[in-house]
C-alpha cells in the first residue's frame with residue numbers, strides 16, 4: 265500500500281491526498297514534518313513534504329506524484345490521453361506553481377507564521393503574482409475545469425495553490441488575487457464541492 269508522508273496543513277500534501285481519494289487508491293498516512301535529517305532526506309531529497317513510498321521506492325514533488333498516481337491506471341483518469349492535451353495540463357500545473365504558488369510563498373512568513381517580510385519582497389511578490397494570475401486567465405480554459413471539460417491534475421494544483429496564494433495576498437499585500445478572474449472563484453467552488461476536497465478540508469480542520 266502507498267504511504268503518504270506529510271501533514272494536513274500543507275497545501276502540497278493536500279494535492280496528493282485529494283488525488284488519492286479521487287482515484288480511490290488506498291493509502292497509509294505517515295504524519296511527517298519537512299526535515300533535513302539524513303533519514304528523511306533519503307526519502308525526499310529536498311527534505312520537503314509530501315513524498316510517497318511505493319513498493320519500488322520513494323517519490324517526491326507533488327505534481328510528479330499526481331501524475332504517477334494517475335499512471336497507475338486505477339480509478340478515473342486525471343490526465344488526458346492525447347499528448348498535446350497532456351502537455352497543456354502540465355503547462356498549467358507548472359505555471360500555477362512557478363508563477364502563483366512560489367511568488368506567494370515569499371510572503372508566507374508574514375501571512376501565516378508571525379514573521380515579517382520587507383517592502384521590497386512584497387513589491388516583487390505583488391508584481392509577480394499579477395503576472396501569474398494574468399497568465400492563468402490567459403491560459404486557463406475554465407470550461408468549467410482549468411484545462412477544459414474534465415477534472416485533471418491541474419485542477420488539484422489550482423485548488424490548493426490559488427486558494428492559499430489568495431489568502432496570503434489578501435493578508436500581506438491587501439490584494440484580491442482573483443478579482444480579475446471570477447472564473448477561478450467559480451472553479452474553486454466547484455472543486456470544493458467534491459467529496460475528496462470536503463474530506464481533505466475536514467481532516468485539515470481536525
Ligand SMILES: N[C@@H](CCC(=O)N[C@@H](CS)C(=O)NCC(=O)O)C(=O)O
Pocket residue numbers: 273274275276277298299310311312313314324325326327
Ligand atoms: N515543489 C515541492 C514543494 C513542497 C513544499 O514546499 N512543501 C512544504 C510544505 S507545504 C515544505 O516541505 N516546506 C519545507 C521546506 O521547504 O524545506 C512539491 O511540489 O512537493
